[in-house]
Amino acid sequence: MTDRPRRILVPLPDRDFDTTESSVVWDALDRAGHEVVFATEHGAVAECDRHLLGPGWRNPFPAEPAVVATYHRMTASPNFRRPIRYSEIDVSDFDAVHLPGGHSPGMKQYLGSGLLQAKVATFDAAGKPIGAVCHGVLVAARARNQETGKSLLAGRTVTTLIKPIERYAFRRTFYRVGRRYRTYRTYTEDEVRAAVGPAGRIEHGSSWQEPLVVVDGLIVTARYPVDVEAYAERFVRLVENVRSKPIS
Template identity: 35%
Template sequence: MILFLLPDHDYDPTESAVPWAALRDAGIPVRFATPEGRVALADDRLVERGFSVLSPLLMTRSDALRDYDRMREDPDFQSPLAYSDVVDAEVSGVLVPGGHAPGMKSMLESTTAQNIFGRALLSGKPVAAVCHGVLLAARAQDPATGRSVLYDRRTTAVTATLELSAWNLTRLRLGTYYRTYPQTVQAEVTAALRDPRQFERGPLIPRRDTATRRNRGFTVRDRNYLSARWPGDCHRLAAEYRDLVLADPAPH
């Protein structure tokens, strides 16, 4: 099975549901794990509450919301595992979506979740992370070296430009909503790498991809590890991760 790691709540619906739909439609089993094994819903501001006049720019797109509605109805989504109940031998790959609201910390700061991801990556299983989810990957340690499992990997994540732009657009009304941590994701992830040049920012002006225009998205693949920056990369991420999983000889 492919395991999606989710926080208690507040993850990005696009970054979870679009890859889930690609795997599910390819017949690949997907399970979910949350901190305590309770059903976890996405960031409600991205799904329903919105951002006033900025909603057309910042809210989840309608096609991704349809995938999210499908995902929520899936029996496996309704019965997630607890992180502590995950059995490595039953996991054939791991995907970590992002999100920036406070609930994300229940996943990003969990050493159990970090270790699940790290063991999967180090054992060669197909793994993926997007946006703030790359923080979990960067925080996962290789027990043989004490360094991040990304130390010798190329990666991307939500860039400082993307993160700070969203914060500056919303901070007067929403304060630190777009600042999960004082340090940017790009800064923390880059600090975990052997060489700062391993962090790839992609095009300076990002373009949202779609199911029919996946080439607009930006991803970075390094061996069995795939990463992306933001929801606008997720159709490409979903297709490439599906293909990575299908190419893996291990049973799913």
């Protein structure tokens, strides 16, 4: 039992974020009695990658039906319908930040936002948990420590969308959807590996189908939707265990 409800920030792009990596974590936080506040670049109501909402020729890896139902509950929630802007993010208003992933083109608005990266860096400086899944780890990798100027992940042990999974998804789907499963020409793992540097490490896990969650201090990372339930449980536990000052 936590001493008080926590307030968690979940930034998103206007479109194309991953259905599972957002809604399953939202549901875990909501069931634990915490408040989730969403943010988009200009305050627009976000929309997930529509290709994940059901099966079809151009929907090679849809979310599970139960996850889609959870997504629709999330999108009907008042806070989802009234997101704040990236520019309005104030670390003193929040206890932690969760960074969902997604691979489709619309994700670049979120993954490449220098403003959002700077805001995420304030959570690190304030000693507040940062959680990230899949491509969401790129936001933390691109954010800079305010004292050293290095990546927030420098010297850390983390995971992300590992190269074998990204390569498999791309090759398996290219003839159906083109480059949708390669957000950038550089593999996600390669960019994150450069961010952690020689003193850090990227965990692959023993199996693609067995959940993997990596915790290094106040940074929690996971690879892709298979990991998300375990990630959500670990993220909630970390958020509740960190002693942070009440939000005024």
